Amino acid sequence: MRRHAVLWSMIVLAVVMLVPFFIVVLNAVKTPEEYSTGGPLSLPSGVSLDGVIAFWERVDFGEKLLNSVVISGSVAVLAVVVSVFNAYALGIGRVRGRLWILVLFLIANTLPQEALVYPLYFLANEVGLYDTKTAVIIIFTVIQAAFGTYLLTSTLGGFPRELLEAARIDGANKWQTLVRIVVPISRPTLGVLFVFFFIWTWNEFFLPLVLLISNENQTVPVALGVLQGQRMMDATMTSASALLGVIPAIVFFLIFQRALTRGITAGAVK
Amino acid sequence: MPKRLLVAAVAALMAVAGCGGSDSASDSNTLKLWHYEGPDSAMGVAWAEAIKQFEASHPGVKVEFEEKGFEQIQKTAPMVLNSKDAPDILEYNKGNATAGLLSRQGLLTDISEEVAKRGWDKKLGPGIDTTAKYDERGVMGSGKWYGIPNYAEYVMVYYNKDMFDQQGLAAPKTLDELTAAMKKFVAAGITPLAVGGAEYPAHQILYQLALTKADRDWVDRFQRYTGDVDFHDKAWVYGAETFAEWLREGYISKDSAGVKAEDMGLAFMQGKNPIMISGSWWYGRVQAQVKDFQWASVPWPGMTSGSSGNLWVVPKGAKNKQLAYDFIEITMSPAIQDKLRDAGGVAVAPSDTPAADPKAKQLNDDFSELSEGDRLAFYPDWPAPGFYDVQVSSVQKLITGQAGPHEVLTELSDYYKENLASVGK
Numbered sequence: 001m002r003r004h005a006v007l008w009s010m011i012v013l014a015v016v017m018l019v020p021f022f023i024v025v026l027n028a029v030k031t032p033e034e035y036s037t038g039g040p041l042s043l044p045s046g047v048s049l050d051g052v053i054a055f056w057e058r059v060d061f062g063e064k065l066l067n068s069v070v071i072s073g074s075v076a077v078l079a080v081v082v083s084v085f086n087a088y089a090l091g092i093g094r095v096r097g098r099l100w101i102l103v104l105f106l107i108a109n110t111l112p113q114e115a116l117v118y119p120l121y122f123l124a125n126e127v128g129l130y131d132t133k134t135a136v137i138i139i140f141t142v143i144q145a146a147f148g149t150y151l152l153t154s155t156l157g158g159f160p161r162e163l164l165e166a167a168r169i170d171g172a173n174k175w176q177t178l179v180r181i182v183v184p185i186s187r188p189t190l191g192v193l194f195v196f197f198f199i200w201t202w203n204e205f206f207l208p209l210v211l212l213i214s215n216e217n218q219t220v221p222v223a224l225g226v227l228q229g230q231r232m233m234d235a236t237m238t239s240a241s242a243l244l245g246v247i248p249a250i251v252f253f254l255i256f257q258r259a260l261t262r263g264i265t266a267g268a269v270k
Numbered sequence: 271m272p273k274r275l276l277v278a279a280v281a282a283l284m285a286v287a288g289c290g291g292s293d294s295a296s297d298s299n300t301l302k303l304w305h306y307e308g309p310d311s312a313m314g315v316a317w318a319e320a321i322k323q324f325e326a327s328h329p330g331v332k333v334e335f336e337e338k339g340f341e342q343i344q345k346t347a348p349m350v351l352n353s354k355d356a357p358d359i360l361e362y363n364k365g366n367a368t369a370g371l372l373s374r375q376g377l378l379t380d381i382s383e384e385v386a387k388r389g390w391d392k393k394l395g396p397g398i399d400t401t402a403k404y405d406e407r408g409v410m411g412s413g414k415w416y417g418i419p420n421y422a423e424y425v426m427v428y429y430n431k432d433m434f435d436q437q438g439l440a441a442p443k444t445l446d447e448l449t450a451a452m453k454k455f456v457a458a459g460i461t462p463l464a465v466g467g468a469e470y471p472a473h474q475i476l477y478q479l480a481l482t483k484a485d486r487d488w489v490d491r492f493q494r495y496t497g498d499v500d501f502h503d504k505a506w507v508y509g510a511e512t513f514a515e516w517l518r519e520g521y522i523s524k525d526s527a528g529v530k531a532e533d534m535g536l537a538f539m540q541g542k543n544p545i546m547i548s549g550s551w552w553y554g555r556v557q558a559q560v561k562d563f564q565w566a567s568v569p570w571p572g573m574t575s576g577s578s579g580n581l582w583v584v585p586k587g588a589k590n591k592q593l594a595y596d597f598i599e600i601t602m603s604p605a606i607q608d609k610l611r612d613a614g615g616v617a618v619a620p621s622d623t624p625a626a627d628p629k630a631k632q633l634n635d636d637f638s639e640l641s642e643g644d645r646l647a648f649y650p651d652w653p654a655p656g657f658y659d660v661q662v663s664s665v666q667k668l669i670t671g672q673a674g675p676h677e678v679l680t681e682l683s684d685y686y687k688e689n690l691a692s693v694g695k
Contacts, residue, residue: 032559036539039536058309118349125352130355131355209345209346213342213346225342226306226338226339228340229306231549
């Protein structure tokens with residue numbers, strides 16, 4: 001009885017979560033005329049991929065995909081590397097005043113991006129990196145690494161001391177301890193961080209909107225914004241673009257979801 | 271992941287990122303042009319043609335066109351124009367809070383000289399040129415020229431001809447006829463007016479009603495701060511009270527407070543409501559997508575919300591200003607203006623040959639009548655930054671019955687007065 005209750009509530013939850021997605025798919029394959037006469041919930045008479053194709057060509061979606069992959073991929077890798085270095089020093093190295101350093105990181109992480117945007121624009125413009133992917137990669141590496149450092153420091157704070165001792169007795173220096181002992185053992189956690197950093201950066205809208213002004217540098221979420229007109233919206237093409245926009249994130253998630261679950265369970269066992 | 275693979279991946283990504291850096295062409299043979307109109311819109315069609323003509327008449331010059339999102343331009347323009355990546359020419363929103371603000375910040379080129387030399391001022395009628403000129407406070411209507419509009423827009427009455435015929439009604443040319451028609455629809459159990467209370471349509475209707483009792487001086491005082499504004503004068507009170515009356519009589523549904531503009535348009539295009547009072551920006555879409563019934567439009571009686579469309583502006587930091595001026599010249603030529611008109615837009619300087627399509631002809635004829643009668647009254651939310659949200663929420667309260675017409679006017683008045691103190695600062 002109780003098991004069934006759980007099952008049914010899971011089904012209801014799944015349906016609730018899938019309905020918006022279903023509506024997006026429904027409207028993405030409609031013609032604008034069908035949308036205007038039948039409204040958003042009517043069933044289309046056939047599958048029309050015109051909206052999807054027109055959107056792809058209009059914004060050169062392949063280029064945007066590549067940009068997003070480059071930016072999110074670089075940020076995910078770099079932020080994990082930076083987080084590991086920081087957390088090694090703070091969590092295992094026991095730097096003096098590490099609590100305050102962590103608080104500082106956390107505060108930096110809670111600042112709204114709207115407050116950061118003008119200073120970031122000014123700095124980027126001064127050093128000649130305005131409207132380059134490099135600027136966005138550096139900024140998001142810092143932002144994501146701040147969170148990563150916070151999270152990873154507490155994980156490494158509970159790292160088994162015996163292992164570190166053993167490594168030192170075997171003659172490993174600090175670098176070797178990090179690369180040979182700490183990183184391999186915390187790999188599941190690092191995998192989770194990597195996936196999260198990638199998806200978070202992928203979904204970022206505001207800073208890329210401001211910092212990547214040329215179309216050739218734009219990311220996927222910014223490209224979706226092209227369709228939002230001043231007074232008009234094209235509901236079918238917007239749905240088509242939303243569909244194109246979420247597919248890469250879903251694919252990425254499916255590829256890495258094993259790393260994700262492994263990371264989560266690894267944490268749970270500890 | 272093996273470490274070597276990881277290092278290689280980072281190197282590869284950085285390499286791609288590096289070479290994608292700023293290589294924006296700055297030589298004198300490119301015109302960097304931005305706008306945010308969709309490729310199928312009247313402006314999109316006309317400007318694509320203008321780009322073609324420009325490239326034909328300027329051999330060796332390449333047009334580097336990028337379609338932008340409205341929001342991106344709105345949010346980032348001051349920053350972009352202040353950097354070396356500024357385009358040579360871009361479309362920008364007209365009005366005090368947008369183009370006016372940029373002009374005051376010194377980010378736009380004063381093009382008065384070119385306007386006089388090329389005679390653009392003669393092509394733009396009164397009321398249209400208002401939004402192209404800004405004074406040192408950034409207030410529109412006088413001072414230097416900072417932009418050129420190619421098209422115009424105005425609010426009118428769209429109606430469902432089939433449903434009007436069924437009730438034996440003629441085109442609602444005056445406010446009395448419109449009211450009588452709406453009364454008849456209510457008696458037949460149909461809500462006559464499609465209204466979107468969650469966005470611009472509702473407060474535009476209130477303004478439209480006030481405008482029936484207004485004149486140019488009233489509009490100038492409200493929009494250009496040329497004199498005292500009293501929100502409890504004859505016009506405003508008439509607007510708010512009539513709007514409340516329309517609600518009482520059932521002309522406007524009480525449920526419309528949460529309706530978006532898009533859904534208002536859909537309700538009209540699906541034949542649920544026979545009348546929609548909204549802007550010419552719907553025209554092309556209604557024309558293309560309504561197949562199930564006959565529809566028509568009549569101009570709003572008296573003054574009406576409307577203005578020039580968005581402007582072509584030339585940033586202060588533009589590298590090729592002469593090319594930008596040449597491009598504006600082409601967009602103002604009869605050929606491009608006719609193209610814009612035939613694609614369903616409202617042209618500001620079309621040729622003398624009328625449009626072949628009867629609907630396009632009527633749209634433009636109605637506009638010339640408004641322009642010649644000096645009847646364009648801009649939009650109610652223009653005079654103060656953030657006024658839009660205030661008006662939406664006040665009129666929503668009126669629709670749901672949380673506030674009476676006079677309370678709404680007091681709310682509008684308070685916000686307006688607060689802003690007035692900071693105009694030009």
